[in-house]
Amino acid sequence: MEDIELKALWQAYDQKLERSLALNLHLVKELQTQKVRSALRSLTWYKVLLIVLGLLWTGILGWLMYRLSGPQLISFTISAGMVVLFNLVGIVSYIRHLVLIHRIDNSDSVLATQKHLAELQASTLRVMRILYLQMPFYTTFLYTPAMFVHGGLWFWLSTVPVTLAFTAASIWLYRNIRLENSHKKWFRRMFDGPEWRPVTRAIAFLEEIDAFEREDAIKK
Amino acid sequence: MDFEQATADRFLSVIAEYKGIIYKVASFYCRQAEDRKDLVQEIIYQLWRSFPQYNEQYKLSTWMYKVALNVSISFYRKDKRRQEHSSVLTDSILDLVPDNGPPETEQHLQLLQQLINELPPLERALMILYLEEKSYREIAEILGLTETNTATKISRVKDKLKQKFRNY
Incomplete structure (x- = not known):
């Protein structure tokens, strides 16, 4: 099929639409006065849900820190404090994302808007890798100063190695959960659930946009 | 006629004039009729939201394509399995009546x-x-x-x- 035939076919399509496309003006008027569920609403609600859960968990930990204090519980206070700190980082990041979602301008160029949107979806991963750093602090909640003095072999051979393993795992995850690793098997297995599908799709789409842009950069 | 009413009327005439753009873009990103109804609705809603900021230095069709394509690509990228019908309207805004070419x-x-x-x-x-x-x-x-x-x-x-x- 030649160029001219393609365009002739398109013109036939245009004529067909011209003849038979009916616009319901009454419904457009109705739409102008209604609050419609936006395509971005699911992304917004997901971030709002994470903020609410983060605030709840931070509140519970804050309350426990206030109620359970004393020299014997110093490890709990420090651990819970660190977990609260990481959660606050997550909450602030998600609030920032909500502001950015609100600022998305569909009348901007297609590549700019789509890149912005896909980055926002993929950014859930960036927050997640920071949140993984709080993992070891969950293992130190019940440590007491007495354990270090009188804990004996059991403490040093079972409890401490668990904390060290969690520390190593959290640092490894922090360093390796990156978009560049999204093709690796462990990454795909880890983020395989339906809740991660929008994020992994966003990553794939970012790559598609980048390929478009890379070609563009070469030509410039 | 107040300013808001004038804007609303102008918007209606723009949509009537360029309805083909909306339908074409929607039909190339969404083949299912029921989903396309949602997509057309979303495109028109986003056009309405963006209309007050429309910069007259650019062609209306350029602005319309940007919004229609952005909304359609975002819609297309949504996970179909989790996609809900979001119509607040029961009927279609744009209908293609049977035409025997x-x-x-x-x-x-x-x-x-x-x-x-x-x-x-x-x-x-x-x-x-x-x-x-x-x-x-x-x-x-x-x-x-x-x-x-x-x-x-x-x-x-x-x-x-x-x-x-x-x-x-």
């Missing part, structure tokens, strides 16, 4: 739609704009590419499309 043209049109639908979303946008006979400059502006790159890409996607046609 020449059977051969109808057949070719369906094939063209199918083949464009098989392209990745960004290439699809490029092809729609090319077939709409937009200038390279306008296509580049809508998509956010340079003109040179737009020309190269169009040539490549066009070849791909022609090849697919030959294979059918």
Whole structure:
């Protein structure tokens, strides 16, 4: 099929639409006065849900820190404090994302808007890798100063190695959960659930946009 | 007539004039009639939201393509399995009433739609704009590419499309 035939076919399509496309003006008027569920609403609600859960968990930990204090519980206070700190980082990041979602301008160029949107979806991963750093602090909640003095072999051979393993795992995850690793098997297995599908799709789409842009950069 | 009413009326006339753009873009990103109804609604709603900020220095069709393509690509990227019908309206805003054109043209049109639908979303946008006979400059502006790159890409996607046609 030649160029001219393609365009002739398109013109036939245009004529067909011209003849038979009916616009319901009454419904457009109705739409102008209604609050419609936006395509971005699911992304917004997901971030709002994470903020609410983060605030709840931070509140519970804050309350426990206030109620359970004393020299014997110093490890709990420090651990819970660190977990609260990481959660606050997550909450602030998600609030920032909500502001950015609100600022998305569909009348901007297609590549700019789509890149912005896909980055926002993929950014859930960036927050997640920071949140993984709080993992070891969950293992130190019940440590007491007495354990270090009188804990004996059991403490040093079972409890401490668990904390060290969690520390190593959290640092490894922090360093390796990156978009560049999204093709690796462990990454795909880890983020395989339906809740991660929008994020992994966003990553794939970012790559598609980048390929478009890379070609563009070469030509410039 | 107050300003708001004048804006609303102007918007209605713009939609009536450019309804073909909305339908075409929606139909190339969404083949299911029920989902397309949602997509058309979302495009018109986003156009309405963006209308007060429309910069008259650009063509209306450029603005309309940007919004329609952005909304359609975002809609297309949503996980179909989790996608809910979000219509607040029970009927379709845009309806294609049955039209019996020449059977051969109808057949070719369906094939063209199918083949464009098989392209990745960004290439699809490029092809729609090319077939709409937009200038390279306008296509580049809508998509956010340079003109040179737009020309190269169009040539490549066009070849791909022609090849697919030959294979059918």
